[in-house]
Amino acid sequence: MKHDFIVFAIGSPHRAKTWSNVPFFFTRTLEQQGYRVLMVNIAPPRLIQLLFDVPWRNVCRLVDYKTRFSFLRSAPNRWFTKWKIKRTLALNPEGHCVFMTYSFGAGKDRPYTLFCDQTFEQLITYFDERKPNKLEVPAINEERLNLLGAELVIALFPESAKALADEYGGKVKYYGNVINLDQVKVDPAELLARKRNSNEVLFIGNRKYMEGLQVLAEAVKLLNRGAGPQVTVHVVGMERKDLPKAPANMRFHGYLDKDVPSQKSMYIDLLERCRLFINPTPKWASFSASCEALYYYTPVMIVPYKEFTRTFGNVDRVGYALASSNPRKVAEAIGSMFADEETWMAKAMAGHQATGKMSWDRYVRHFLDDLAKVEHAGERIRAQHV
Numbered sequence: 001m002k003h004d005f006i007v008f009a010i011g012s013p014h015r016a017k018t019w020s021n022v023p024f025f026f027t028r029t030l031e032q033q034g035y036r037v038l039m040v041n042i043a044p045p046r047l048i049q050l051l052f053d054v055p056w057r058n059v060c061r062l063v064d065y066k067t068r069f070s071f072l073r074s075a076p077n078r079w080f081t082k083w084k085i086k087r088t089l090a091l092n093p094e095g096h097c098v099f100m101t102y103s104f105g106a107g108k109d110r111p112y113t114l115f116c117d118q119t120f121e122q123l124i125t126y127f128d129e130r131k132p133n134k135l136e137v138p139a140i141n142e143e144r145l146n147l148l149g150a151e152l153v154i155a156l157f158p159e160s161a162k163a164l165a166d167e168y169g170g171k172v173k174y175y176g177n178v179i180n181l182d183q184v185k186v187d188p189a190e191l192l193a194r195k196r197n198s199n200e201v202l203f204i205g206n207r208k209y210m211e212g213l214q215v216l217a218e219a220v221k222l223l224n225r226g227a228g229p230q231v232t233v234h235v236v237g238m239e240r241k242d243l244p245k246a247p248a249n250m251r252f253h254g255y256l257d258k259d260v261p262s263q264k265s266m267y268i269d270l271l272e273r274c275r276l277f278i279n280p281t282p283k284w285a286s287f288s289a290s291c292e293a294l295y296y297y298t299p300v301m302i303v304p305y306k307e308f309t310r311t312f313g314n315v316d317r318v319g320y321a322l323a324s325s326n327p328r329k330v331a332e333a334i335g336s337m338f339a340d341e342e343t344w345m346a347k348a349m350a351g352h353q354a355t356g357k358m359s360w361d362r363y364v365r366h367f368l369d370d371l372a373k374v375e376h377a378g379e380r381i382r383a384q385h386v
Contacts, residue, residue: 212285295358
């Protein structure tokens with residue numbers, strides 16, 4: 001079977017849980033628009049990855065060595081993955097290659113597009129606030145080669161796109177962001193009425209966001225000591241065993257898999273009923289989940305970070321900007337939200353309006369338009385050299 005696109009992802013593109021649902025929605029939208037897509041999982045073999053990573057992480061903790069080096073970034077895995085890519089291309093001589101990562105590319109074997117959120121180097125310098133170490137540098141150099149060789153580079157976030165465009169030029173594209181949910185139409189009046197009568201708030205994030213969850217737990221303890229309405233927190237992405245001392249009014253749902261209809265239904269129900277999305281983790285606050293919450297008329301309460309403010313502007317327009325992740329300040333902000341219904345309503349409406357056009361149909365159309373321009377230019381250049 002001939003394919004129009006060959007999509008490579010670190011994890012199965014068939015599954016919604018891979019990379020915050022992005023490969024799943026990207027490939028599904030291509031198929032819905034009539035394209036034939038071959039999906040290829042280039043994640044390392046799970047067992048080998050665990051046999052390497054678990055002892056390695058334990059050693060790093062023991063000696064307090066800061067690194068993001070793992071089997072995924074190792075030379076043996078790069079060699080094996082490149083072999084797998086070459087084999088796939090040999091078996092499928094047609095189709096434009098899209099890599100949902102900057103870590104791998106097609107080299108000179110085939111024109112290709114790279115699509116990711118940020119480079120490995122950006123990840124290290126932003127979140128760890130340090131320079132890459134010697135173990136990390138080879139993977140960074142590999143990414144640079146991939147970025148140089150790509151026909152198109154798509155960045156999911158504006159700050160990342162700007163930095164990449166400064167280095168790699170006009171082939172770097174930013175199309176805004178997307179809602180990683182089926183965008184069914186909702187009744188604003190019904191939804192807002194349900195939320196307005198709710199004392200429930202929502203936290204979404206895995207263990208990487210533990211700092212924010214701990215802050216929220218302390219804030220809720222403080223808030224619920226007062227005379228106001230008792231606030232219930234729904235936690236998606238972690239279980240009670242992750243924070244065993246959390247107050248009783250924090251309800252843990254674990255990871256909700258959108259591939260499982262009952263779990264997807266629960267996730268949507270929480271978005272519809274909760275009055276506020278809160279993640280006070282500094283530097284990053286579950287961006288994708290924030291967009292989903294805003295689409296469902298749920299104002300966000302976060303510590304502002306660049307990718308969010310570059311996307312939405314002033315946080316206070318669609319939510320509540322926290323000056324810090326201090327539990328008392330968070331408690332005061334939640335209390336203010338419950339006390340001012342008119343302001344909450346305006347933020348809820350603004351949040352939905354800001355995300356209303358973040359559709360995968362629009363996103364993929366932008367990509368296809370740019371790809372057509374690049375391929376046309378390539379054909380013209382090749383014709384001049386015949």
